[in-house]
Amino acid sequence: MSLIRRDHTGFFPSLRRIYALVLRHTYLLRSSGPRILELMYWPTVQMILWGFITLFLINHSSWIAQASGVLLSAVLLWDVLFRGQLGVSLVFMEEMWSRNLGHLFVSPLRPSELGCALLTMSLIRTLIGVGGAALIAIPLFHFSIFDLGLPLLAFFVNLLAMGWSIGLLVSGVVLRYGLGAESLAWIAIFAVQPISGVYYPIATLPEWLQYVAAILPSSHVFEGMRAVLFDHVFRLDLLLHAVLLNVVYLSAGFFMFLAFFKGARVRGQLLHVGE
Amino acid sequence: MSSSVVSVTRVSKHFDSVTAVEDVSFDVRPQSTTALLGGNGAGKTTTLSMLLGLLLPTSGSISVFGVDMLRDRYRVLPRLNFSSPYVDLPRRLTVRENLTVYARLYGVIDIPGRLKALSEELQIGSFMKRPYGQLSAGEKTRVALAKALLNEPELMLFDEPTASLDPDTADYVRGMLEAYRKRTGTTILLASHNMSEVERLCDDVIMLRAGRVVDRGTPAQLLTRYGRRNMEEVFIDIARERKLEMRLGEQQVVKK
Numbered sequence: 001m002s003l004i005r006r007d008h009t010g011f012f013p014s015l016r017r018i019y020a021l022v023l024r025h026t027y028l029l030r031s032s033g034p035r036i037l038e039l040m041y042w043p044t045v046q047m048i049l050w051g052f053i054t055l056f057l058i059n060h061s062s063w064i065a066q067a068s069g070v071l072l073s074a075v076l077l078w079d080v081l082f083r084g085q086l087g088v089s090l091v092f093m094e095e096m097w098s099r100n101l102g103h104l105f106v107s108p109l110r111p112s113e114l115g116c117a118l119l120t121m122s123l124i125r126t127l128i129g130v131g132g133a134a135l136i137a138i139p140l141f142h143f144s145i146f147d148l149g150l151p152l153l154a155f156f157v158n159l160l161a162m163g164w165s166i167g168l169l170v171s172g173v174v175l176r177y178g179l180g181a182e183s184l185a186w187i188a189i190f191a192v193q194p195i196s197g198v199y200y201p202i203a204t205l206p207e208w209l210q211y212v213a214a215i216l217p218s219s220h221v222f223e224g225m226r227a228v229l230f231d232h233v234f235r236l237d238l239l240l241h242a243v244l245l246n247v248v249y250l251s252a253g254f255f256m257f258l259a260f261f262k263g264a265r266v267r268g269q270l271l272h273v274g275e
Numbered sequence: 276m277s278s279s280v281v282s283v284t285r286v287s288k289h290f291d292s293v294t295a296v297e298d299v300s301f302d303v304r305p306q307s308t309t310a311l312l313g314g315n316g317a318g319k320t321t322t323l324s325m326l327l328g329l330l331l332p333t334s335g336s337i338s339v340f341g342v343d344m345l346r347d348r349y350r351v352l353p354r355l356n357f358s359s360p361y362v363d364l365p366r367r368l369t370v371r372e373n374l375t376v377y378a379r380l381y382g383v384i385d386i387p388g389r390l391k392a393l394s395e396e397l398q399i400g401s402f403m404k405r406p407y408g409q410l411s412a413g414e415k416t417r418v419a420l421a422k423a424l425l426n427e428p429e430l431m432l433f434d435e436p437t438a439s440l441d442p443d444t445a446d447y448v449r450g451m452l453e454a455y456r457k458r459t460g461t462t463i464l465l466a467s468h469n470m471s472e473v474e475r476l477c478d479d480v481i482m483l484r485a486g487r488v489v490d491r492g493t494p495a496q497l498l499t500r501y502g503r504r505n506m507e508e509v510f511i512d513i514a515r516e517r518k519l520e521m522r523l524g525e526q527q528v529v530k531k
Contacts, residue, residue, distance in 0.1 A: 003389065003427045004353060005382035020379030024365065027372045031406075094365075102362035103422070106327045106432075107380040108352040267290070268321070268330045271362060 013113045021109070021117035025091055026124070039125055043079045043133035050075040051141040067229035071199060072143050077225060078198045079130045080156055081218055082189050084163025085170070087122025089185035092171035096179060102271045111261045115254060118171070119164050126160060148225075151234050155221050158239070161246040162217045163189070165253035172260030175269065197222045217242040217249065280305050280430055280462045281326060286335030288321055288486075295321040296486040299335070303479075308456060308463040310473045312506075313483035314514050319466035320361075322483070323434050326464070327357055339430065353381060358423040359434035360416075366408025370399060370418050373407055374425065381426040393421045397451070413444040420451060433465040437472055449475055470506040480506075482513050489513060 005016075029035055050071045057064040057071070064070065092114075095101050104114070134145050145152060170188050174181050195209060196218035202210055213219040220242040227235045264270050279302035288296040296318040303309045311319045324330035326337060328348040337344040342351045364373045371390065378386045394400040397417045402410060407418060423431060436452070437445035449472055456463055467473055473480060474494050482490040482497075490497065490513060494506055501509045 003383060003385075005384060006353065016382065017380050020376050023379065024368065024372075024376040027368050027376070028365070031367060098365040098367075099361075099363040100365055102329060102359065103357070103364065103377070104380075105329055106352065106355075106357040107377060108349055108382070109380050110349060262331075265329065265331045268324060270329045271320070271324055271359075 013110065013116055014108075017107075017109050017113045018116045018120065021104075021114060022120050022124075025094070025117075025121045028094070029124075036128060039083075039129040040132035043076070043083065043129045044136055046075050046079060047072065047133045047137050048140065051137065051143070054141070067226075069143050069145070069147075070226060070229050072137060072141065073145055073148065073225055073229065074198050074222065076130055076134055076137070076145050077155055077159055077221065078193070078196075079133065080126055081159040081163045081196075083126040083129045084122050084160040085167040085189045086163075086185060087125040088118045088164055088167025089170045089174070091118050091121045091125075092167075093174060093179070093182055093185065096174065105270055111258055112254070115168060115257055118167070122164060122167060123160065126163075148228060151224065151228050154239050155225055158217050158221050158242040158246055161250050165246070165249035166192075168250075168253035168257040172257045175264050176260045178269075192216055192218060195219065201226060214241075215245065217245040220245070278305070279303055280340060281464060282338045283322070283326070284336045286322070286325060286332045286337060288318075288325060288330065289333045294486055296325070296332075299483075299486070299488050301481050301488060301491065303462060303464055305462055306456070306460045307479050308452075308465070308477045309479040309481065310477040311464065311466040311481050311483060312468065312473055312510065314468060314510075316485075317483040318486040319468075319483060320434055321486075323432055323464070323466050327355075327432060328352070353426060354428060355430040355432065356381075356423040356426055356428040357432045357434075358419045358436060360419075360436075360438050360440075361434065364407050364415075364418065364422065367406055369404050369406055370410070370421075371403040373418070374403075374421060377422050378425050383425055389425065393424060396424075397421050412440060413447075416440060416444055416448060420448065424455070427459065428461060430462045430464070433463070433467075435467055435469070436465055437467075437469055445469075445472070452476060468510070470510055474506050482510075484513060484516075 054064060054068060054071045058068050059065075095104065138144050148155070166189055170184050173184060195205065195213045196216055197204070197213060198218075202213045202219050202223055205213060220238040224235050224238040224242070227233050227238070281303035283302065284300050286296060286299045287294070299318070299322060311322055313319050321330065325332050326339065326344065328344050331345070339351045340354060342348070344351065368376070374390055374393070375386060378389060383389050390403075394403055397420055399414070399417050399421055402414055407415065410418065423433075437448050440448065452463060453476060455461065463476070465476070478493055480492060480494055480497060481488055490500070492500065497506065497509050498504070501512050503509045503512065
């Protein structure tokens, strides 16, 4: 009897191998309480900060008074985008730090399966980090982001997908340029924050910058969030824009990641990366 | 179907203006232990990396078990495994967790059974629950071997398997590889510049210098060809481009 499964999956990724890598990173999370606390730390600190700002502004700003949850919703949803991207990049860099890529890629693991595992881990990390902060906001500020209802799911999925696209691109760049480029994982996402209209309507931006905002899925999500909170309507047009852009960006993110991976095989970087 | 387990045909690898490997061709017979022997920078690790598909050659072709590694390596990877002191396992994971992850990646069917068998065979049972990063170099070597044996590979590739190990651990590794090959009939290809290792383990030696194959034979054939008593002297002759005739000439000059 054969010792191993000979399940050649052809073009398609193997769920078994994706699960193996998810398991590897779950072991890592499980073994360290501080790591789990760290996931929740910044989202919670941000939520508390913006919670108090909201308490102050609610009596000084008619805009905030109309929808008191707008800033807290914004900060939690922004963290979905940030944590989504960071989850992909950090989990990938964990493999580089531990000099494990050589072993991984002489196993039957495919780059696309690594990519799927990165996305799964990013989802888990985001749910722990932002989910924790969202739950703490309920007793602390009597604010529940879950009151957004089903639109929350649409916002979450779209922001996560955009975070994944940027995370895959950053991972590819770090693979190409080495760990010297790892700070990109922390700062890349902030380039899109001012144009995403996280805390203010896109109309606030100069006209030319509004065109740039229009090609970001995040700007459509945050506009959609304000439509729900202020006008109590769910803007399907904004959702469709975000979904279409995300399909393009996520495909491009995967393509770039695979291209950088192939480049690493040309340059021999898979054996020689690490701390 | 090819009778060779590994077939390398006119493979070259250039990194910009640097030539790492140039026009290398060789094959590896089934159930043999073959050494890629050469000094630092001879092209051993580069050749091994190309065989594994971690590195793409600039030109040439590589097939393993008759399958083109450049086009279809995922069909072959479950049948081989690899170990190198230069590639680590995740340090914060325990030995058991590391081996479980790799067992899943390789599609091992009975993971607890396989881990139990390997822990007995390689005597790693006492540290299965310890983080890999906390192990000594010798213990890490045993774990790396366990990882390399998880899928009971038909082809094993080693990059300097005993580098930086104390003589006792190095001897253990060589004994282990010798016994494993005898028992399973696996094919082993190792890159090394350790001569005692090559003499003890290998029945075929491919000598590399400056990215080219410069000689090949069994250890006994090479000793005869170079008129030397051990492989270390053969290695130095080849590294310094000294041929037997040249050495005989030098000796005659000294006698005069």
